[in-house]
Amino acid sequence: MDKLELAVRTFCRWLEANHPGITTFANVTRDHCLGWIGHIAEAPTEKTGKPLGVMSRIQRISGLSQFFRDTALWQYPDVPGHTLIGAGDAPKFPLKVPRFIPDDELDQLMPAIDAIACPFQRAALLVARWSGARRTEIQRLPMDCLDRYPDGTARLRLSGRKTYKERVVPLHADAATALQQAIYLRRNAPERPFTDERTGEEIRYLFMSHGKLLSTFYLFETAIQDACKAAGLVRPGGRAGTGRGTVSAHRFRHTVGTQLAERGAKLHTIMKVLGHTSVSMALVYAQISxxxxxxxxxxxxxxxxxxxxxxxxxxxxxxxxxxxxxxxxxxxxxxxxxxxxxxxxxxxxxxxxxxxxxxxxxxxTPEYAPRLRARREVEQTLALDAAQRGWEREVERHRCTSDRIDKLLADLGQPAHPEEEAENTSP
Incomplete structure (x- = not known):
């Protein structure tokens, strides 16, 4: 069920309970919509007994707004003919820093993932760790998803599920080895190709069993929980009070994006690897950690x-x-x-x-010493140029700036010349 269908269904149920006299969408007003928005913010849900979260409410409101917008565009009868609510009526979702996995937790988690018995679970998690691909993209990898660059580096082909654009990303050797093992196990599978409902392509999927796709819950959630417990990365909760893992599979995607940004990758590279279509999505990672x-x-x-x-x-x-x-x-x-x-x-x-x-x-601070020395050299060069041109006041100005930088370097305990720094740091 998509967000539009879910939004319209819940809105109609609320109208039936609170405004039974309304029998056509043409009689729906903005006040009715605002009343429904207030209701979903306070009414407990059947599943959790708590009101809907911010993101769920945003999706409901967006779906209903899209319904009014589309029916007006298509000139349906018995509809308002214009949008009754917009983005301004939805709650604001706080922007959060991507929750990447710290290095110490990765060091604990990766051996536990390598020890997973199921080759398909192990391959799926390792591909998530080293490619940053979405879980549904990994779930629907085709049998021919793995090849190599001319230099021998493994290359992963990801079908265009969410963005309708296929992309190719490098893959770590550990993930490539695990993926190749899964491909080897499935090489003689008898099932016929499936037709992808989004792209229309005939595809033989890799992660299948008994003619059905393996679920993302089995490939990722079950596997990562077992790995977290084996690595001791557990917080209170979970079924039967046995604890719940502190790491989710989606955090591998955040980890890849954060590591790319911290190590100087270009914004376009981050977009290409993660499959982002807008710069704003990739900019989330291009910030100081x-x-x-x-x-x-x-x-x-x-x-x-x-x-x-x-x-x-x-x-x-x-x-x-x-x-x-x-x-x-x-x-x-x-x-x-x-x-x-x-x-x-x-x-x-x-x-x-x-x-x-x-x-x-x-x-x-001493961190700026190389740039201070570079600025000092520029000022001295400008002073010499000004002296050759007979500009005495300019000579004085540049020399004053150079002297000021000398004092700053002395206060920081840093040499004024790069060669002096090299001598001080040499063994």
């Missing part, structure tokens, strides 16, 4: 941080008020400049200049 935030935050605001600049003394002696510290903590990554950070507070109003090398609110 919590570990990156923690490292840079400690570099400036953590105890014992090595810092320089006019604002450094205020940080060292703890003279900043609590409100200032709270603001800096919340907005830390909005303060980054080319060569350091600005600690100007909102109460001080907007900055009137861009001269952050002499600004009283500027602070920098």
């Amino acid at each position: 919590d570990q990156e935030v923690l490292r840079d935050y400690k570099a400036v605001l953590g105890p014992g941080a090595t810092i320089a600049g006019p604002a450094a003394d205020e940080l060292r002696n703890g003279s900043l008020p609590d409100t200032a510290v709270d603001w800096l903590t919340t907005n830390f990554f909005k303060t980054e400049l080319e060569l350091g950070r600005c600690l100007r507070l909102p109460a001080e109003g907007p900055c009137e200049c861009d001269l952050y090398l002499t600004c009283a609110k500027f602070v920098t």
